[in-house]
Amino acid sequence: MTGHVTGFRFGLALAVSLLALGTAQAQAPKQGGTVHVVVQPEPPMLMQGLNQNGPTNMVAGNIYESLLRYDEKLQPVPSLAKSWEISPDAKTYTFKLQEGVKWHDGKPFGADDVVFSLDKFLREVHPRWRPIANAQVEKIEKVDDLTVRITLKQPFGPLILSQEVAGAPMIPKHIYDGTDYRANPANNTPIGTGPFKLKEWKKGSYIHLVKNEDYWQKGKPNLAEVYWQIIPDAAARAVAYETGKVDVLTGGSVDVYDVQRLSKLPNTCVTTKGWEMFAPHAWLTPNIARGGPLANKQFRQAMMFAIDREFGKDVVWAGLGKIPTGPISSKTKFYSADVPKYTYDPAKAKELVKASGYKGEPLKILALPYGETWSRWAEAIKQNFADVGINVSIETTDVPGWTQKASNGDFDLTFNYLYQLGDPATGVARNYISTNIVKGNPFGNQGAYVNPEVDKLFADAAIAPTDAARQELYTKVQKILADEVPVLWQLEMDFPTIYRCNVKNLVSTAIGVNDGFKDAWKD
């Protein structure tokens, strides 16, 4: 998760970003130049194999690389893998690597590093790659110095989307093999293959990256250096942009109302692109395990009808985002709009509340402590609930407190927002399947929703051989979930990136700024 979130008028953002794209393509990139970017909060470390926090990914995406990158339609494009082939039975993936790639310390990069990263390092420490490696992968082997083959136990479509830089960064074997990974002193001096190298990290002030002169792709990167400035206060970040101290405000780094104001400044471009892979989906999780009204489907449907989601989007989030129809974001693969819909209807909500047998039992909304906007959202929803006779109060806490409560099922209703990671098998199923009712982290099925049919549909869809077969199963499961409302979907969130228009080609892939400043240049 990132810090708190901002909003912006979508139409304007789209127009502005299309304009920026048009000029970027017309001009040849200039070499050199420095870009100042904000990052908040300060990353705990930059070793991306061991840490995938939002800010870590933003900075480390310049230092590390993975086999693939993804365009905004989530189609794979070459990165460290020059090309790849998927066997007709969809079980063997063969990756051909780029030639002449060197680690930042000058050692050559090759198939041994890929096998080490995927089969040993990430399998041991990476919370997203580990389940894929253990459940789906039969073997990962080196064919020759520049070829790697991954053999699956069964077809697993999401594999092709799993090689994004935060999901599977390549780790240097010569530095990490045979060491205690988390204690390796090299964690403070990250060595990747990426377009920029870490020059200096002045804790509390800035992270300084400089161009990797030996980068494998000739002529890249264009920029000479990137400074990531650590400015803890959102309002001060906005002023820092206005006074010219920083050139780029990454998604979510200023308050909603400041987004609108800043976007009107001269030489300022705004884009909501670069989040297609993440497709942050926000919802309220009712704790079904607590029983009572929250375990009653009619009551949950009543809450859906009671909430004025358009108001939340337009007023609380300043118009930024889109109202979701169900568990899968419209930006994610296998989305289906063929589901029961919930438009704001207090009268119907009242009927359903009555029919559910609700007696006014007090409920609490655990607010997400990610800034003012989330608090206001909780207040708006509380008002909506009060209008139809649902008795709720708001419970506040700090981030560690929220993490603990949400992780351990210690709530009635809580906000949450999660990345969908491009494919429902990796980013959506985890919140609805009964095998993922876990304590210890807030990213599972925290409301303890159980439906064996849903479990089976998600399980089958993950390994169905063709996209058409997968679509059919996902369409079915979306219909069931939208009817049963295991969580109250609120918003497909947009996190606009605000930047000076003379910084070109800043966002060009599905993970945006997180993919590094490889293609960016300054006019």
Added chain:
Amino acid sequence: MNLLTFLGSRLAKGVLTLLAIAVLNFFLIRAAPGDPAQVLAGEAGAADEVLLQQLRERFGLNEPLTTQLWIYIKGYLTFDLGFSYRQQQPVLSLILDRLPATLLLTGAAFLVSLIVGTAMGALAARRAGKWSDSVITTLALAFYATPLFWIALMSQIVFALKLGLVPNVGYETIGAHYGVLGRALDIGHHLILPALTLGLFFTALYARMMRASMLEIAGADFVKTARAKGVSPSKVWRRHVARNAILPVVTLAGLQAGQLVGGAVLTETVFAWPGIGRLMFDALVQRDYSVLLGVFFISSAMVVGFNIITDLVYRIADPRIEASA
């Protein structure tokens, strides 16, 4: 009681106090919900039981609480403040790294507020009831009552954004390659807003304290006596009134000095000043126990230390005071 006995006994008590504070801190932060492993995993957007287990082991959180307490106290007794696994650095080096920035900020604010505040207070007392007194007391009241973060943001908007006089955030110009003198000037330029913002509140306190204290003394019998025997008015104010009125200000200065290390969290946050206050605040929201305990310890050591120094200064300011343990 002579000076050495006084110091010896105060120091011994100070060490015991610090030890008690250290143990108390340990339990205090454990009472807060969440732990560093859970926070770190929670920020990643994906986590599983294996990751949490790995992190807890790495952080030493899987040991029984009493063992953790023992390791912590044992470390402190040998001047080892521990290791931050989140930041992958020894706590002492993290703190020392931030100490210069914080001392520069709080020290500048301390000096400015002490000098300006005391002078303003003295002036106001001298002109009690006149318009200059009204101006000073009104200003002092405004400074005293305005929230720090509001002043901080407004000063950024007015002086950095609208007037362009000073940078709004940061410790120095990032990416500039200045020489030694150029860098010092650059840091000084960045220091102006945060130091003034931080200093305003204490300036107001000193001014109000000094004014009230001087007016009280001005009515005392010995001042009347001094006047009666023909001492010149300015000498009366300087030698008899001001000197006697300074004692409460010294007490307040001692309190402020004790906060030199940990007392600028808000200012450092709003001005992105890379100091200890921010280190502490970040450690708090990340439940980075070892860093938090380290900063707490240094801060409490400062308070204990400055209390002793304040008592010594009393003896200098007013020789009648027999410093007592």
